[in-house]
Amino acid sequence: MAHHWYRNTTSGNSLQESLDELTQSQQITPQLALQALLQFDKAVNSLLAQRVRNRVNFRQSYGSLTTYRIGDNVWTFVPNDVEFSKVTALIKVDKVKIAACDDENTGSNAKE
Known part of the structure; x- marks a missing residue:
């Protein structure tokens, strides 16, 4: 589904x-x-x-990947200590949840 x-x-x-x-x-x-x-x-x-043309890059500075799983073609990642960067801003967070879905039309992954 x-x-x-x-x-x-x-x-x-x-x-x-x-x-x-x-x-x-x-x-x-x-x-x-x-x-x-x-x-x-x-x-x-x-x-x-x-x-939608906004792009955000992220990298894990020194933390760990707490959880990852897949269900119904949805990948979920929960890394700790992540930095997000956009053209003019840098945002540091302790914990974030990232969900990525399989694109039904192309077979590639699309991020939410």
Whole structure:
């Protein structure tokens, strides 16, 4: 099963609730509701690919990788003592959780 984190946004939740109501009142079929969600997935992925250009580099200064695991094609890493750098800023954190999902279209990994 794919990890569609954006379905838990306000827009995603509203869409799911509306589709549930329409399905329960038999105004649309469950198959049509599923097609609407799949179209939403395509639209969000397309917008993210086109508009998100921010990149952040990180490195682990001297800590350790506390946890790593994979489930449902989602990798989760929890390293300690990490530095994040952007063009104009350096941020140091004691602990961070990083989740990376398999991109269904290309087979590459996409970071959240």
